[in-house]
Amino acid sequence: MSDGGNGVESGGESRTDTDTDTSAGPGAGTEGVGGDSGGGVGVGGGVTGRRVRSRARWVAGAVAGAVLVSGIGLWATDTWPFRDTYCWGAWQQNSGAYFLGEKALGTSGSERKATESAPPSADRPDATCTVTVNSTVPDDDADEPLRFKERVTVDYGPVPESAEKRRAWIARNFHGSVSPLPDGLTGLVGTDRAMLVLPEKCDTADRPSVVTLRTESRGDGHLGKVFPPFAMGTRTEVAQMLLDVADATMRQAGCAPSAPLSMTSPLITVAEKEQSAARPLCRIPGVTFDLGEEYRFRQQVGTVGDRLQTCSMVWSTLGVPDEPAAQYVMAGEPRLAAIFDGLPEGAAHGLVHAMCDGRRTAFYGHVDPGGQGRGVPDDQQVFENFTRSVSRRIGCDTGNDNR
Template sequence: MSLVSALVLALAGAGFGTWAADTWPWPKDRYCWGAWEEDSGPGFLGDEAFGDDDDGSRTSEETTPTRERPIGTCKVSIASDFESSYDGDKVTVDQQVSVEYGPVPKAAEARLKMIQDGFLGGNMVPLPDGLPGTVNGRGGLLVLPESCDTRDGRPTVVTMRASGTYTSDSSSAQSDPADLGGVRQAAVLLVAVANHGMEAAGCAPDEPLKVSSPVYDLPGERELIFSAGDVCGIRGLHLDTDDIEDQTGAATRDLQTCSVQGSRDGLAYLQLAMVAQPRLAAVFDGIVGERPVARGWRGTGRIGKEHAIVRADCAGRPATFLMGVSTDPDHLAAFANAAAARLGCAPIAPKGAAR
């Protein structure tokens, strides 16, 4: 036997033939500080993300949090161009999954815009297993343990968002977010990247956070609201406009969310939330003011240009009531009193405030 033949046989015995069949066990790519592995389940991490494109690309840009600078970002980008096997159109797909790790902003309006506008809408539900945060099929927010707080006491959070566009010869760009694999899988991805971020920043708990339960509370469907109808299922809460629809995300002891938007244009009209989960509510510490929002209201709060916030004791613990887009005190009063009644505590706003 020649030396070359012997070498070929040796390589085959060692698995060279497997490599030739494209199943050689090369290390899989990992993304976002090592948290996510290629082909580990969600669509955006597998070949299905590329559609009919055999040459699609998946790239990652990241900045890892450290003890000295506990701020980090990560973005996984998917790009593909192919001819549709359905109608022959040329298709271009650009998708992203973006992660941010860092403390909540100091300024009240910036913090409310980030947390309430981004992660307390009617399309969000609580994370499972009592984890302090919210999630849906396009992303979520997780508040990290106190060991990760800043020196001035602000909580650190991890946020995740999926986005993307789909463009073809016969249509303009359409929203086509990266596939996270559903609500529960999104929660798993969020918790995994949070664990790796905390390890890098040196504030991880003794036991890593984990998702072990299903997500029981799923966002409700959008429902058309007829003229002068109650929105968010709250008696007496009306908007003086037609062609609107609402969506309720959660109605638990810890969290209640609802959003109202235009049924035709998708324009936001109202966003409401009640947060009583202690660690999630901590993201609003320091911005609730020191006085009632008006005479007769319980607790303290403030009404700004785009957001309103009130915090009051309710059923033995603090509850935070939030309103975005609208700053009409009557809307906040109707929601806060309805949420308080559901929790079994006294009204937040005085009688007649919501008229």
């Protein structure tokens, strides 16, 4: 699975550049309609022939006119087939989420474009698609305009193989801001990211295959570059985007279930907003870091359930993307727990397993360079405290399957 944001440069990709300026739409659909309206009718000469030919021309002209008017009506009301589609046909322009609608193109210089790789297949299990909105806004304080870019990247494929890339992937997709998907769907969704673990028959090289959505943004003006966060839509809208693109890619890869994925139950949203990192972190007993007076460490208390618990700490600096500092996860759903398989195990590596109510459950902790060495009394003991606290809360023994 591609980990970088620019995996779309792979060979064999097809490119669709879409702009909401669709002024060529109606004209393009009408040129060929009346093109053979002047053909003969196969009737002999004379007045009767002329009348038949005249009537044929009138009928053909009327049909062409009706098609033209109908086409203009469809185009003017933004109705299929004049909507742009993105990411192997999974999404349509104005199909629900904010990022796919007209509001995302609120400025006169905005355009939406998509670039996609070849779709996934049994022989080529990785695929990437990006949808980008570029905007230009006049800058009252400079001659050059302000330029903004908002991008959504879709990745399909197995979770990363290397430990370093897998941990970075976990930090992004198990962030404390995400909510678990309902209705038996194994995945997580936020307004700026989402992840779905696919059925086991989609696995590649003994690793779970996943579909992920992630956002990136950049603003460039006289004050320099900034990276403001943005939301694709509401959690429910983003979840539907995720399911739509998962269905499309699984069909291409030949591992789709018999019925399309669906979600009818409401999402349980995270109750708390990001806040300054506290002692203990995320209110988990024993998960304590010595952060001094540094105010740029922020924590996100995530989901706290019997089968999933998440806690994130980041290093936050104004104008640049947050940097992961520490991540703690308890995953008891079998397909979520499988994401951690293959990583080095043991308390020294921040990964142990336990049998909890008959389920093999993963307890994971990772401290990135920005937070390393700040654990009290040390980083490994903090992980062991996390494991002990959470396992007691959900009623399991980490000594049963500590492999």
